[in-house]
Amino acid sequence: MPDIPPTAPAEAEIAALRAEIDAIDDAMHDLLMRRSAVVARLAGSRAKGSGSPVRPGREAAVLRRLLARHAGPLPRARVVRIWREVFMASIAIQGEFSVAVHAPNPQSGHARLAREHFGPIAAIRVHPTPARALAALSGGEVSVAVLPAPAETDGEEAAWWAHLDVPRLQVVARLPFVTDPGGPGALVVGPVPADASGEDRTLLLVEAEPSAARGRIAQALADAGLPAAALLVTRAGEETLALAEIEGFLHPEDARLAALPWARRTILGAYAVPVVGDTP
Numbered sequence: 001m002p003d004i005p006p007t008a009p010a011e012a013e014i015a016a017l018r019a020e021i022d023a024i025d026d027a028m029h030d031l032l033m034r035r036s037a038v039v040a041r042l043a044g045s046r047a048k049g050s051g052s053p054v055r056p057g058r059e060a061a062v063l064r065r066l067l068a069r070h071a072g073p074l075p076r077a078r079v080v081r082i083w084r085e086v087f088m089a090s091i092a093i094q095g096e097f098s099v100a101v102h103a104p105n106p107q108s109g110h111a112r113l114a115r116e117h118f119g120p121i122a123a124i125r126v127h128p129t130p131a132r133a134l135a136a137l138s139g140g141e142v143s144v145a146v147l148p149a150p151a152e153t154d155g156e157e158a159a160w161w162a163h164l165d166v167p168r169l170q171v172v173a174r175l176p177f178v179t180d181p182g183g184p185g186a187l188v189v190g191p192v193p194a195d196a197s198g199e200d201r202t203l204l205l206v207e208a209e210p211s212a213a214r215g216r217i218a219q220a221l222a223d224a225g226l227p228a229a230a231l232l233v234t235r236a237g238e239e240t241l242a243l244a245e246i247e248g249f250l251h252p253e254d255a256r257l258a259a260l261p262w263a264r265r266t267i268l269g270a271y272a273v274p275v276v277g278d279t280p
């Protein structure tokens with residue numbers, strides 16, 4: 001196509017639209033400065049306490065509320081990306097933040113999930129085993145650890161979830177927050193309990209009798225009023241370990257836990273149920 005110089009009316013239209021964008025940018029900048037000042041007040045308030053400033057449940061609740069009112073051409077996944085940066089900026093205002101991720105290299109799927117979630121500025125270090133990533137978290141070197149989502153095929157070394165040092169360390173989030181069918185999944189472990197988002201899943205680890213079949217474990221959970229939305233069963237020597245995902249935010253003193261037939265039952269933490277992205 002030949003290059004046609006823009007006509008004067010077209011230039012005037014572009015200038016007017018850009019003036020509108022400039023005014024919106026000023027308003028957005030004012031609001032971001034105001035928001036950061038509120039975050040600084042929150043950081044200074046004793047109500048939040050010391051320790052990790054990260055509250056994944058609160059972040060999820062904010063995003064769900066915004067996505068519920070969202071309309072127009074801005075894709076939902078972009079809204080999430082913009083607010084991820086806002087959250088990370090708020091976290092930076094409140095203190096140091098760094099991540100240990102277990103991944104073979106910085107380009108692998110789980111390392112990319114961590115980078116996408118925690119943003120381009122966060123210090124993210126890759127560790128060759130889950131144990132090394134968790135040791136960095138236990139030792140206070142990092143704020144959170146990102147580990148592959150549990151799988152039934154996990155061997156002794158990969159099954160970090162079978163030996164998690166709860167309640168000192170707990171699962172607090174799941175990545176990605178915008179569902180990606182077929183993509184890798186990861187869990188975020190923090191040095192604080194998970195905070196409820198209003199729509200959560202709790203991870204419950206039970207040690208069942210050695211011969212326990214999957215169906216019997218699922219039935220016992222359902223009978224106790226804790227039907228599993230997902231159930232992973234592995235056998236390690238004499239042990240049968242079952243990791244159940246229970247709908248809702250379960251507290252350790254929930255009476256339904258006492259109705260389970262197994263003495264060893266541990267809440268590993270909880271995560272906000274991910275949201276769906278943009279439909280093509």
Ligand SMILES: O=C(O)C(=O)C[C@]1(C(=O)O)C=C[C@@H](O)C=C1
Nearest residue numbers: 053054055056058059087090091
């Ligand atoms: O609500 C808080 O506790 C905050 O620190 C604020 C805020 C936010 O920017 O909205 C920031 C980080 C937390 O992970 C959650 C929310």
